[in-house]
Amino acid sequence: METPLQLYDPRDGDVALKVASLPGGLDLAQTLRFNYFTAVWVQEGCGTFWADLGRYDFEAGSLLFFVPYQSFRLLPETPARGLVIQFHANFLCIETHHAEVGCNGVLFNDVYGVPLVRLNAGHEGEFLGIVDSMRGELEASGLAHSEVLLSYLKIFLVKAARLKLEQQGRLQPAAIKRPPVLDELKRLIEEHYRAEHSPGYYAQQLHLAPKSLAKLVKKHFHKTLTELIRDCVLRQAKWELLHTLKPVKQIAAEVGFQDELYFSRLFKRATGCAPSFFREFETSIRGGQNVWVR
Incomplete structure (x- = not known):
């Protein structure tokens, strides 16, 4: 069965950046497809997820990344709780801003790698601070609102990309390198x-x-x-x-x-x-x- 496509369209009043809670921010009962970039931070729970036809495992402390128009699904074995960040290329085009953000081909559009970054307790506090700042700015909507949100999003992605580059090849047991x-x-x-x-x-x-x-x-x-x-x-x-x-x-x-x-x-x-x-x-x-x- 074809995955329904949920489209961002500013002509309908949609916002180009969203921060929501998991599971409320995503319907985990179905396969999903958006024209947003999507980052899912699983803070509690474990299970399996699909990105297109690739199948991977996740656990608590995982950041998962999905590109626009990609089908994906999370199948938690234990209840999954966390956060969801979605943004459209109108807000940040990772190709145009690749030199600034460095996540294209690392977090997104890496056809060879696992679209996942692992966070330890120290990382979690740092990333939670960035997300809390985003939420606060979304609620406040003050002077230079979009510019401030864009800065927080770039920091989030840069730090995630740095972590993934550090982790590549380092977290795999030697037997399966x-x-x-x-x-x-x-x-x-x-x-x-x-x-x-x-x-x-x-x-x-x-x-x-x-x-x-x-x-x-x-x-x-x-x-x-x-x-x-x-x-x-x-x-x-x-x-x-x-x-x-x-x-x-x-x-x-x-x-x-x-x-x-x-x-x-x-x-x-x-x-x-x-x-x-x-x-x-x-x-x-x-x-x-x-x-x-x-």
């Missing part, structure tokens, strides 16, 4: 995903049996190699749709699909909407500021 061949796989995918969509191509380049590579990818990336390649294709396609004026047919061809209709079906299954709707709706509510004309 990522094999070097997977770093070579990442390099090959980033170089060739626009033209090569077949898992067999990458297995051949790495001199591995397809089944052996498939097991490694599933164990360490929590998804299949086909899904990994698809996520790279979609990441690039969304960027091109948002930030260029290229026709959909041209974008499809540039990421390896000569059949525009097939590409459009793939895109809709992954995002909940057609490429043309994605571009037109997001460009409309951003006032065209997302398009970088060269």
Whole structure:
């Protein structure tokens, strides 16, 4: 069943930044999809969550991150309580402000990593102070309201990105650290995903049996190699749709699909909407500021 898409639209009076409590801020009974960036701070509880087709575990003290138009679901084994922060690219575009915030490819749009940061007791106090400041500013709505909120959000994301970079590779037991061949796989995918969509191509380049590579990818990336390649294709396609004026047919061809209709079906299954709707709706509510004309 297709995941319902819950859209932010300022023309309906929606706000571009939200801070809410968990579970009240999210309906944990269903799979969710927004055109917001979403950060979920699980302060109590544990269980499993899905980000698209990737399956991961979470526990108390976890920060989970989801990109716009991505389907996700939390399945708590024990009652989950915490906080939810959502913001639209109108408020902070992590691509435009990547040099300032540094979370693009770390917290968001990292197709190879686990979209999770672990917080210890010391971190929790620091992050709770930032969230409390955000809530206070949302209630006060004083002079330079948006600028103050934007500053708090950037601090939150920068600190989370720093933590994740520190934790990558450090929290994994030596027995299950990522094999070097997977770093070579990442390099090959980033170089060739626009033209090569077949898992067999990458297995051949790495001199591995397809089944052996498939097991490694599933164990360490929590998804299949086909899904990994698809996520790279979609990441690039969304960027091109948002930030260029290229026709959909041209974008499809540039990421390896000569059949525009097939590409459009793939895109809709992954995002909940057609490429043309994605571009037109997001460009409309951003006032065209997302398009970088060269």
